[in-house]
Amino acid sequence: MPTGFPDDLVDVLHAVRTRTDVSQPELVRLCGSSRSIVAARVAELRELGLLGEAGLGPSTGGRAPRRLRLRAEAGVVVGVDAGASGMRLAVADLAGRVLERSEVDIDVADGPELVLGRVEAGVEELLTGRDTPVWGLGIGLPGPVDVAAGLPVAPPIMPGWDRYPVRARLAERFGVPVWVDNDVNLLALGELRADPTAAGQDLICVKVGTGIGAGLVSNGRVHRGANGGAGDIGHIAVTDTHVVCRCGNVGCLEAVAGGAALARDAREIARSGRSEVLAARLDAHGSLSHADVTVAAEHGDPAARALLAEAGRVIGATLATLVSFYNPARVVLSGGVVAAGDHVLAAVREAVYRRSLPLATRTLRIEPSALGATGGTVGAVHLALDGVFSGDELSRRFGGEPALAN
Amino acid sequence: MPTGFPDDLVDVLHAVRTRTDVSQPELVRLCGSSRSIVAARVAELRELGLLGEAGLGPSTGGRAPRRLRLRAEAGVVVGVDAGASGMRLAVADLAGRVLERSEVDIDVADGPELVLGRVEAGVEELLTGRDTPVWGLGIGLPGPVDVAAGLPVAPPIMPGWDRYPVRARLAERFGVPVWVDNDVNLLALGELRADPTAAGQDLICVKVGTGIGAGLVSNGRVHRGANGGAGDIGHIAVTDTHVVCRCGNVGCLEAVAGGAALARDAREIARSGRSEVLAARLDAHGSLSHADVTVAAEHGDPAARALLAEAGRVIGATLATLVSFYNPARVVLSGGVVAAGDHVLAAVREAVYRRSLPLATRTLRIEPSALGATGGTVGAVHLALDGVFSGDELSRRFGGEPALAN
Structure with a gap:
């Protein structure tokens, strides 16, 4: 039986x-x-x-x-990385080789009906003209996910998404099995699978975008935690400042060092006259984002560079604690704030190497993601592949145990 | 082949x-x-x-x-938990049921020759009169261990032990395979195996004795980290105080909240006249240990209770960060400072529930170890059993693949 x-x-x-x-x-x-x-x-x-x-x-x-x-050509899987303000899609063969990519603008705050409508249209477009059967779809969302149920749970920046049946909707729409996970967990999975030498390793993958989050790998497996909340480092207490976070707490990491915090500080600097570059950009666009800070830093603006270095120091001080605790082989940094230059990276490295235990940093590498902005889709593709090649799914696809001569 | x-x-x-x-x-x-x-x-x-x-x-x-x-009666394994100042031993059947226990005083600072001599004598005595074959031995040491090589690596409180071939020596002495690990990792393994419902779970096991350390479990497996240094939380930076730690850094967790720190603060309190109970114990014994603090707290001494509550708050604040990051199902507390009463536990709980993310504490349990002081030997027994029942070791014991009718 x-x-x-x-x-x-x-x-x-x-x-x-x-x-x-x-x-x-x-x-x-x-x-x-x-x-x-x-x-x-x-x-x-x-x-x-x-x-x-x-x-x-x-x-x-x-x-x-x-x-x-x-026979990787026997089918394809689709990977979707839905971020706060944009979505990347990829279609890949059964070996995980990406065949085609696309990008779609979204605002995750528009709610599941509108956003998933755009996901569906994007997937459809990507699959147009392909006659290879689709075996499955993996999707990452910017919030906590109940992986077993395939739906987001009380996601702070996704109004209207709480317990929305993402998996059920997409599975019905495309008639394929669907797997859902947190976007930063998928970054970690992408890093793990993109580097064959990472098999069995322990990783911390940190994404510094508008917010700050991390994906963890333990012994070569994604560590999701008891409630799928592992890696939620954006609200760790870091300073004695009185900055109030959107979560309601005071002194959270992302309220001090995330992209939104950088934009807030940049506006203040622009208005105070301490940075001509930032003031000019504020005049030109009427607002500032963390991308303006990295652009200004690249132009040599001292105030912008100081902002990024300070963000890196604060992130690094928190990571020093986490590195001592977790002893990863690698810390991989990604996201807009990190991708833009070496100011953040250098400050993170300095803080971690200065404060973590020597044993924990003996062979530690701290580096930017080699996958860049596509890491999330690589992870989503591999989420789908792991699902597709699980015993349960193979059994569903091929109808139970094949006849065996024993 | x-x-x-x-x-x-x-x-x-x-x-x-x-x-x-x-x-x-x-x-x-x-x-x-x-x-x-x-x-x-x-x-x-x-x-x-x-x-x-x-x-x-x-x-x-x-x-x-x-x-x-x-057939658990087919053999026995030996588990040894060598702490800084004492050693516990257990012999168990192949199902992990402990058949007999013993305790031996040691001072790990006496170096490997003397201490392992006592380990050997202790094991020998424990096995006297048993004719069941010994299948293996597991031993925990109070420092970082290279698990693959079976030896301690640069252990801070074990002078003379760096790269001492613990496994090779014991394996030769007893003619059985030997596995070596860090003592707090074995606490974690013990907790994992003692509770069948913990299979596949994520745990943080914290030991607060003279020092402070943690053992981690991810997806039901011990998370040792890239260099075997995971859980080394005693030297995480926690405060802006100027307390210098034995490691040379300033403001380390265990320099503020460990047993040695409690003893130091207790001496100061005793001498300052703020605690009659502590002053009397100092007079009587000429020195104070963290055990004196817990005894004084049990006697209702307010200064001692305040010391323990403050230690619990500091430990709890660090754990709040680690709980947000790791999202364990349980935090298990053990060690002399915790075992003595509820003052530390209550303060730890308060700090974690106040500051960790709601998602990470939704189902979190923070509780004292049910195994108490025997947790380390339970872990050591299971370290040996996992080794004994691994494919490699079974193959060695029974001589390769048994004849199979295929």
């Missing part, structure tokens, strides 16, 4: 799909199953159209072993 | 050993393997003397299924 796909079949498929190609003897070693079981599983997966040949491997004197590969 | 024990055999064994008893149909469901594979694996494990019958299961009308259980 087996239910679901057998684990060893899922294991064989996982071993193949996380490599360019692999031989059957390598699979035996990787999966820890016997030769006969692996051979049976490979035969089944070929029959299902999931495995193909990748040419012959290097001969070691005897018969050259056949190389196996995932 | 399979190397090591097949994964599905390890899985079957794991499913049996983590339950009181289990039927073969349940195993098929739990392991995700086919009926025929599970049947073959069960037969092999019975042949190896690892599985036995546990009587018949409840009949559901048809033939009552046979219940299987681990």
